[in-house]
Amino acid sequence: MSHTAHIPSHRKPRRSASKIALRAGVAGGVLSTIAVAGAAGPANAEPVTETIEMPTIGSLDTELSTAVAAAADASQQEALDLDLAVQENAANVQAVKAAKKAKAEAERKADAARAEKAREEAKERASRTAERTSLSASSGSSYGTQQATGSAAAIVAFARAQVGDSYVMGSTGPNSWDCSGLVQAAYREAGVDLPRISSDQSSMGTSVSLDNLQPGDILYWGSRSGSYHVAIYVGGGNFVGAQNPSTGVVERSLDYDRPSGAVRIL
Structure with a gap:
Protein backbone atom coordinates (compact mmCIF):
# COMPACT_ATOMS: atom_id res chain seq x y z
CA MET A 1 0.00 0.00 0.00
CA SER A 2 1.23 3.40 -0.92
CA HIS A 3 2.03 5.71 1.91
CA THR A 4 -0.18 8.33 0.32
CA ALA A 5 -3.29 6.23 0.00
CA HIS A 6 -5.12 7.72 3.00
CA ILE A 7 -4.20 11.39 2.42
CA PRO A 8 -7.21 13.43 1.12
CA SER A 9 -6.87 14.95 -2.29
CA HIS A 10 -6.37 18.77 -2.50
CA ARG A 11 -7.66 19.17 -6.04
CA LYS A 12 -10.84 21.20 -6.61
CA PRO A 13 -13.84 19.32 -7.88
CA ARG A 14 -14.46 19.44 -11.54
CA ARG A 15 -17.00 21.91 -12.77
CA SER A 16 -19.64 20.74 -15.16
CA ALA A 17 -19.21 21.58 -18.76
CA SER A 18 -22.50 23.43 -18.93
CA LYS A 19 -21.60 25.80 -16.11
CA ILE A 20 -18.23 26.45 -17.59
CA ALA A 21 -19.73 27.22 -21.00
CA LEU A 22 -22.34 29.54 -19.51
CA ARG A 23 -19.76 31.51 -17.56
CA ALA A 24 -17.54 31.71 -20.56
CA GLY A 25 -20.36 32.99 -22.70
CA VAL A 26 -21.31 35.71 -20.21
CA ALA A 27 -17.71 36.74 -19.78
CA GLY A 28 -17.22 36.77 -23.52
CA GLY A 29 -20.28 38.94 -24.04
CA VAL A 30 -19.16 41.43 -21.39
CA LEU A 31 -15.69 41.55 -22.86
CA SER A 32 -17.12 42.05 -26.34
CA THR A 33 -19.33 44.95 -25.15
CA ILE A 34 -16.35 46.56 -23.43
CA ALA A 35 -14.27 46.08 -26.51
CA VAL A 36 -16.88 47.69 -28.76
CA ALA A 37 -17.34 50.60 -26.38
CA GLY A 38 -13.61 51.08 -26.19
CA ALA A 39 -13.24 51.01 -29.93
CA ALA A 40 -16.08 53.48 -30.49
CA GLY A 41 -14.96 56.10 -28.00
CA PRO A 42 -11.76 58.05 -27.56
CA ALA A 43 -8.99 56.55 -25.62
CA ASN A 44 -9.35 58.89 -22.71
CA ALA A 45 -13.25 58.85 -22.59
CA GLU A 46 -14.83 58.33 -19.23
CA PRO A 47 -16.88 55.17 -18.75
CA VAL A 48 -20.68 55.49 -19.19
CA THR A 49 -22.37 55.39 -15.81
CA GLU A 50 -26.01 56.50 -16.71
CA THR A 51 -28.64 53.87 -16.14
CA ILE A 52 -31.77 53.85 -18.40
CA GLU A 53 -34.86 52.30 -16.89
CA MET A 54 -37.21 50.70 -19.39
CA PRO A 55 -40.92 50.67 -18.60
CA THR A 56 -42.36 47.42 -17.45
CA ILE A 57 -45.36 45.71 -18.92
CA GLY A 58 -47.37 46.43 -15.73
CA SER A 59 -46.80 50.22 -15.88
CA LEU A 60 -47.81 50.31 -19.57
CA ASP A 61 -51.08 48.55 -18.75
CA THR A 62 -51.83 51.06 -15.97
CA GLU A 63 -51.15 54.10 -18.17
CA LEU A 64 -53.23 52.63 -20.99
CA SER A 65 -56.14 51.94 -18.65
CA THR A 66 -55.95 55.50 -17.27
CA ALA A 67 -55.94 57.01 -20.77
CA VAL A 68 -58.89 54.86 -21.83
CA ALA A 69 -60.84 55.84 -18.71
CA ALA A 70 -60.10 59.55 -19.25
CA ALA A 71 -61.24 59.30 -22.87
CA ALA A 72 -64.42 57.52 -21.80
CA ASP A 73 -65.15 60.22 -19.19
CA ALA A 74 -64.56 62.95 -21.76
CA SER A 75 -66.88 61.26 -24.24
CA GLN A 76 -69.57 60.81 -21.58
CA GLN A 77 -69.30 64.48 -20.52
CA GLU A 78 -69.51 65.58 -24.15
CA ALA A 79 -72.61 63.44 -24.62
CA LEU A 80 -74.17 64.94 -21.46
CA ASP A 81 -73.38 68.47 -22.64
CA LEU A 82 -74.90 67.76 -26.03
CA ASP A 83 -78.04 66.30 -24.44
CA LEU A 84 -78.36 69.34 -22.15
CA ALA A 85 -78.02 71.68 -25.11
CA VAL A 86 -80.74 69.77 -26.97
CA GLN A 87 -83.04 69.98 -23.93
CA GLU A 88 -82.40 73.71 -23.51
CA ASN A 89 -83.11 74.34 -27.18
CA ALA A 90 -86.35 72.36 -26.96
CA ALA A 91 -87.37 74.34 -23.84
CA ASN A 92 -86.67 77.62 -25.62
CA VAL A 93 -88.77 76.54 -28.58
CA GLN A 94 -91.64 75.59 -26.27
CA ALA A 95 -91.36 78.90 -24.42
CA VAL A 96 -91.55 80.86 -27.67
CA LYS A 97 -94.58 78.85 -28.79
CA ALA A 98 -96.29 79.39 -25.41
CA ALA A 99 -95.61 83.13 -25.55
CA LYS A 100 -97.02 83.40 -29.07
CA LYS A 101 -100.09 81.42 -28.05
CA ALA A 102 -100.66 83.59 -24.97
CA LYS A 103 -100.31 86.77 -27.03
CA ALA A 104 -102.75 85.51 -29.64
CA GLU A 105 -105.24 84.55 -26.92
CA ALA A 106 -104.92 87.97 -25.27
CA GLU A 107 -105.48 89.71 -28.61
CA ARG A 108 -108.50 87.50 -29.29
CA LYS A 109 -110.03 88.35 -25.91
CA ALA A 110 -109.35 92.06 -26.42
CA ASP A 111 -111.02 91.96 -29.83
CA ALA A 112 -114.00 90.12 -28.36
CA ALA A 113 -114.27 92.68 -25.55
CA ARG A 114 -114.17 95.57 -28.02
CA ALA A 115 -116.78 93.91 -30.19
CA GLU A 116 -119.02 93.30 -27.18
CA LYS A 117 -118.64 96.92 -26.07
CA ALA A 118 -119.53 98.12 -29.56
CA ARG A 119 -122.65 95.91 -29.55
CA GLU A 120 -123.70 97.25 -26.16
CA GLU A 121 -123.22 100.83 -27.29
CA ALA A 122 -125.20 100.17 -30.45
CA LYS A 123 -128.02 98.62 -28.40
CA GLU A 124 -128.02 101.59 -26.05
CA ARG A 125 -128.17 104.07 -28.93
CA ALA A 126 -130.98 102.10 -30.54
CA SER A 127 -132.84 102.06 -27.22
CA ARG A 128 -132.46 105.82 -26.82
CA THR A 129 -133.64 106.37 -30.39
CA ALA A 130 -136.69 104.18 -29.83
CA GLU A 131 -137.45 105.96 -26.58
CA ARG A 132 -137.19 109.36 -28.21
CA THR A 133 -139.40 108.24 -31.08
CA SER A 134 -141.99 106.98 -28.62
CA LEU A 135 -141.88 110.20 -26.64
CA SER A 136 -142.21 112.32 -29.76
CA ALA A 137 -145.23 110.29 -30.90
CA SER A 138 -146.96 110.36 -27.55
CA SER A 139 -149.84 112.75 -27.01
Whole structure:
Protein backbone atom coordinates (compact mmCIF):
# COMPACT_ATOMS: atom_id res chain seq x y z
CA MET A 1 0.00 0.00 0.00
CA SER A 2 1.23 3.40 -0.92
CA HIS A 3 2.03 5.71 1.91
CA THR A 4 -0.18 8.33 0.32
CA ALA A 5 -3.29 6.23 0.00
CA HIS A 6 -5.12 7.72 3.00
CA ILE A 7 -4.20 11.39 2.42
CA PRO A 8 -7.21 13.43 1.12
CA SER A 9 -6.87 14.95 -2.29
CA HIS A 10 -6.37 18.77 -2.50
CA ARG A 11 -7.66 19.17 -6.04
CA LYS A 12 -10.84 21.20 -6.61
CA PRO A 13 -13.84 19.32 -7.88
CA ARG A 14 -14.46 19.44 -11.54
CA ARG A 15 -17.00 21.91 -12.77
CA SER A 16 -19.64 20.74 -15.16
CA ALA A 17 -19.21 21.58 -18.76
CA SER A 18 -22.50 23.43 -18.93
CA LYS A 19 -21.60 25.80 -16.11
CA ILE A 20 -18.23 26.45 -17.59
CA ALA A 21 -19.73 27.22 -21.00
CA LEU A 22 -22.34 29.54 -19.51
CA ARG A 23 -19.76 31.51 -17.56
CA ALA A 24 -17.54 31.71 -20.56
CA GLY A 25 -20.36 32.99 -22.70
CA VAL A 26 -21.31 35.71 -20.21
CA ALA A 27 -17.71 36.74 -19.78
CA GLY A 28 -17.22 36.77 -23.52
CA GLY A 29 -20.28 38.94 -24.04
CA VAL A 30 -19.16 41.43 -21.39
CA LEU A 31 -15.69 41.55 -22.86
CA SER A 32 -17.12 42.05 -26.34
CA THR A 33 -19.33 44.95 -25.15
CA ILE A 34 -16.35 46.56 -23.43
CA ALA A 35 -14.27 46.08 -26.51
CA VAL A 36 -16.88 47.69 -28.76
CA ALA A 37 -17.34 50.60 -26.38
CA GLY A 38 -13.61 51.08 -26.19
CA ALA A 39 -13.24 51.01 -29.93
CA ALA A 40 -16.08 53.48 -30.49
CA GLY A 41 -14.96 56.10 -28.00
CA PRO A 42 -11.76 58.05 -27.56
CA ALA A 43 -8.99 56.55 -25.62
CA ASN A 44 -9.35 58.89 -22.71
CA ALA A 45 -13.25 58.85 -22.59
CA GLU A 46 -14.83 58.33 -19.23
CA PRO A 47 -16.88 55.17 -18.75
CA VAL A 48 -20.68 55.49 -19.19
CA THR A 49 -22.37 55.39 -15.81
CA GLU A 50 -26.01 56.50 -16.71
CA THR A 51 -28.64 53.87 -16.14
CA ILE A 52 -31.77 53.85 -18.40
CA GLU A 53 -34.86 52.30 -16.89
CA MET A 54 -37.21 50.70 -19.39
CA PRO A 55 -40.92 50.67 -18.60
CA THR A 56 -42.36 47.42 -17.45
CA ILE A 57 -45.36 45.71 -18.92
CA GLY A 58 -47.37 46.43 -15.73
CA SER A 59 -46.80 50.22 -15.88
CA LEU A 60 -47.81 50.31 -19.57
CA ASP A 61 -51.08 48.55 -18.75
CA THR A 62 -51.83 51.06 -15.97
CA GLU A 63 -51.15 54.10 -18.17
CA LEU A 64 -53.23 52.63 -20.99
CA SER A 65 -56.14 51.94 -18.65
CA THR A 66 -55.95 55.50 -17.27
CA ALA A 67 -55.94 57.01 -20.77
CA VAL A 68 -58.89 54.86 -21.83
CA ALA A 69 -60.84 55.84 -18.71
CA ALA A 70 -60.10 59.55 -19.25
CA ALA A 71 -61.24 59.30 -22.87
CA ALA A 72 -64.42 57.52 -21.80
CA ASP A 73 -65.15 60.22 -19.19
CA ALA A 74 -64.56 62.95 -21.76
CA SER A 75 -66.88 61.26 -24.24
CA GLN A 76 -69.57 60.81 -21.58
CA GLN A 77 -69.30 64.48 -20.52
CA GLU A 78 -69.51 65.58 -24.15
CA ALA A 79 -72.61 63.44 -24.62
CA LEU A 80 -74.17 64.94 -21.46
CA ASP A 81 -73.38 68.47 -22.64
CA LEU A 82 -74.90 67.76 -26.03
CA ASP A 83 -78.04 66.30 -24.44
CA LEU A 84 -78.36 69.34 -22.15
CA ALA A 85 -78.02 71.68 -25.11
CA VAL A 86 -80.74 69.77 -26.97
CA GLN A 87 -83.04 69.98 -23.93
CA GLU A 88 -82.40 73.71 -23.51
CA ASN A 89 -83.11 74.34 -27.18
CA ALA A 90 -86.35 72.36 -26.96
CA ALA A 91 -87.37 74.34 -23.84
CA ASN A 92 -86.67 77.62 -25.62
CA VAL A 93 -88.77 76.54 -28.58
CA GLN A 94 -91.64 75.59 -26.27
CA ALA A 95 -91.36 78.90 -24.42
CA VAL A 96 -91.55 80.86 -27.67
CA LYS A 97 -94.58 78.85 -28.79
CA ALA A 98 -96.29 79.39 -25.41
CA ALA A 99 -95.61 83.13 -25.55
CA LYS A 100 -97.02 83.40 -29.07
CA LYS A 101 -100.09 81.42 -28.05
CA ALA A 102 -100.66 83.59 -24.97
CA LYS A 103 -100.31 86.77 -27.03
CA ALA A 104 -102.75 85.51 -29.64
CA GLU A 105 -105.24 84.55 -26.92
CA ALA A 106 -104.92 87.97 -25.27
CA GLU A 107 -105.48 89.71 -28.61
CA ARG A 108 -108.50 87.50 -29.29
CA LYS A 109 -110.03 88.35 -25.91
CA ALA A 110 -109.35 92.06 -26.42
CA ASP A 111 -111.02 91.96 -29.83
CA ALA A 112 -114.00 90.12 -28.36
CA ALA A 113 -114.27 92.68 -25.55
CA ARG A 114 -114.17 95.57 -28.02
CA ALA A 115 -116.78 93.91 -30.19
CA GLU A 116 -119.02 93.30 -27.18
CA LYS A 117 -118.64 96.92 -26.07
CA ALA A 118 -119.53 98.12 -29.56
CA ARG A 119 -122.65 95.91 -29.55
CA GLU A 120 -123.70 97.25 -26.16
CA GLU A 121 -123.22 100.83 -27.29
CA ALA A 122 -125.20 100.17 -30.45
CA LYS A 123 -128.02 98.62 -28.40
CA GLU A 124 -128.02 101.59 -26.05
CA ARG A 125 -128.17 104.07 -28.93
CA ALA A 126 -130.98 102.10 -30.54
CA SER A 127 -132.84 102.06 -27.22
CA ARG A 128 -132.46 105.82 -26.82
CA THR A 129 -133.64 106.37 -30.39
CA ALA A 130 -136.69 104.18 -29.83
CA GLU A 131 -137.45 105.96 -26.58
CA ARG A 132 -137.19 109.36 -28.21
CA THR A 133 -139.40 108.24 -31.08
CA SER A 134 -141.99 106.98 -28.62
CA LEU A 135 -141.88 110.20 -26.64
CA SER A 136 -142.21 112.32 -29.76
CA ALA A 137 -145.23 110.29 -30.90
CA SER A 138 -146.96 110.36 -27.55
CA SER A 139 -149.84 112.75 -27.01
CA GLY A 140 -150.94 114.71 -23.96
CA SER A 141 -150.44 113.61 -20.37
CA SER A 142 -150.76 115.07 -16.92
CA TYR A 143 -147.68 117.19 -17.70
CA GLY A 144 -149.42 119.32 -20.31
CA THR A 145 -148.71 119.79 -23.99
CA GLN A 146 -146.05 117.31 -25.12
CA GLN A 147 -145.35 118.29 -28.72
CA ALA A 148 -142.50 120.80 -28.92
CA THR A 149 -142.85 123.46 -31.60
CA GLY A 150 -140.92 126.48 -32.73
CA SER A 151 -138.16 127.64 -30.41
CA ALA A 152 -139.03 124.94 -27.86
CA ALA A 153 -138.43 122.24 -30.51
CA ALA A 154 -134.93 123.64 -31.18
CA ILE A 155 -134.13 123.66 -27.44
CA VAL A 156 -135.35 120.07 -26.96
CA ALA A 157 -133.54 118.79 -30.08
CA PHE A 158 -130.25 120.34 -28.95
CA ALA A 159 -130.55 118.97 -25.41
CA ARG A 160 -131.31 115.44 -26.61
CA ALA A 161 -128.39 115.57 -29.07
CA GLN A 162 -126.00 115.92 -26.12
CA VAL A 163 -127.19 112.79 -24.31
CA GLY A 164 -124.15 110.60 -23.64
CA ASP A 165 -121.70 113.49 -23.25
CA SER A 166 -119.68 113.67 -20.05
CA TYR A 167 -120.30 115.91 -17.05
CA VAL A 168 -117.49 118.29 -16.13
CA MET A 169 -117.97 121.05 -13.58
CA GLY A 170 -117.70 124.46 -15.26
CA SER A 171 -117.76 123.02 -18.80
CA THR A 172 -119.90 124.58 -21.55
CA GLY A 173 -119.37 122.05 -24.35
CA PRO A 174 -119.08 120.97 -26.98
CA ASN A 175 -118.47 117.43 -25.66
CA SER A 176 -118.78 117.95 -21.91
CA TRP A 177 -121.14 120.02 -19.81
CA ASP A 178 -122.30 121.02 -16.38
CA CYS A 179 -126.02 121.48 -15.74
CA SER A 180 -126.32 125.24 -16.34
CA GLY A 181 -123.83 125.15 -19.23
CA LEU A 182 -126.11 122.71 -21.09
CA VAL A 183 -129.27 124.76 -20.43
CA GLN A 184 -127.55 127.97 -21.54
CA ALA A 185 -126.29 126.36 -24.79
CA ALA A 186 -129.72 124.82 -25.56
CA TYR A 187 -131.48 128.16 -25.20
CA ARG A 188 -128.83 129.83 -27.33
CA GLU A 189 -130.04 127.54 -30.17
CA ALA A 190 -133.40 129.31 -29.86
CA GLY A 191 -131.80 132.74 -29.82
CA VAL A 192 -132.25 133.26 -26.08
CA ASP A 193 -129.33 134.35 -23.88
CA LEU A 194 -129.50 133.01 -20.35
CA PRO A 195 -127.25 133.70 -17.35
CA ARG A 196 -124.48 131.19 -16.75
CA ILE A 197 -125.37 130.19 -13.17
CA SER A 198 -128.24 127.81 -12.33
CA SER A 199 -129.70 130.04 -9.57
CA ASP A 200 -129.87 132.97 -12.01
CA GLN A 201 -131.47 130.82 -14.72
CA SER A 202 -134.21 129.55 -12.41
CA SER A 203 -134.98 133.12 -11.32
CA MET A 204 -135.93 134.15 -14.87
CA GLY A 205 -139.27 133.78 -16.68
CA THR A 206 -142.51 132.69 -15.07
CA SER A 207 -142.95 129.99 -12.45
CA VAL A 208 -145.12 127.06 -13.64
CA SER A 209 -146.60 124.00 -11.94
CA LEU A 210 -144.98 120.62 -12.50
CA ASP A 211 -148.45 119.42 -13.58
CA ASN A 212 -148.55 121.96 -16.41
CA LEU A 213 -145.12 121.59 -17.98
CA GLN A 214 -144.33 122.20 -21.65
CA PRO A 215 -141.25 121.11 -23.63
CA GLY A 216 -138.49 123.67 -23.21
CA ASP A 217 -139.39 124.64 -19.62
CA ILE A 218 -136.47 124.88 -17.20
CA LEU A 219 -136.63 122.56 -14.19
CA TYR A 220 -134.74 123.43 -11.03
CA TRP A 221 -133.79 121.74 -7.76
CA GLY A 222 -133.62 123.76 -4.56
CA SER A 223 -135.30 127.17 -4.19
CA ARG A 224 -136.09 129.23 -7.26
CA SER A 225 -133.60 131.97 -6.40
CA GLY A 226 -131.07 129.56 -4.90
CA SER A 227 -131.27 126.47 -7.07
CA TYR A 228 -128.28 124.14 -7.18
CA HIS A 229 -129.26 122.19 -10.31
CA VAL A 230 -131.22 122.81 -13.53
CA ALA A 231 -132.40 120.73 -16.50
CA ILE A 232 -134.68 120.99 -19.55
CA TYR A 233 -138.11 119.42 -19.76
CA VAL A 234 -138.39 117.62 -23.14
CA GLY A 235 -141.96 116.30 -22.94
CA GLY A 236 -143.56 112.97 -22.10
CA GLY A 237 -142.68 113.34 -18.42
CA ASN A 238 -138.93 113.35 -19.14
CA PHE A 239 -136.09 115.83 -18.77
CA VAL A 240 -132.55 116.10 -20.16
CA GLY A 241 -129.80 117.28 -17.88
CA ALA A 242 -126.11 117.09 -17.17
CA GLN A 243 -126.57 115.26 -13.89
CA ASN A 244 -123.17 114.35 -12.42
CA PRO A 245 -119.76 112.86 -13.31
CA SER A 246 -121.14 109.31 -12.96
CA THR A 247 -124.04 109.63 -15.39
CA GLY A 248 -123.02 112.51 -17.65
CA VAL A 249 -125.81 113.95 -19.81
CA VAL A 250 -128.91 111.74 -19.59
CA GLU A 251 -132.61 111.73 -20.33
CA ARG A 252 -134.65 110.64 -17.32
CA SER A 253 -138.20 110.52 -16.04
CA LEU A 254 -139.27 113.21 -13.59
CA ASP A 255 -139.80 110.36 -11.13
CA TYR A 256 -136.07 109.60 -11.33
CA ASP A 257 -135.29 112.82 -9.45
CA ARG A 258 -138.33 114.93 -8.73
CA PRO A 259 -137.54 118.64 -9.37
CA SER A 260 -138.47 121.37 -6.93
CA GLY A 261 -140.13 123.59 -9.54
CA ALA A 262 -140.09 124.92 -13.09
CA VAL A 263 -139.97 128.22 -14.98
CA ARG A 264 -141.06 129.08 -18.51
CA ILE A 265 -138.88 131.43 -20.50
CA LEU A 266 -140.53 131.21 -23.95
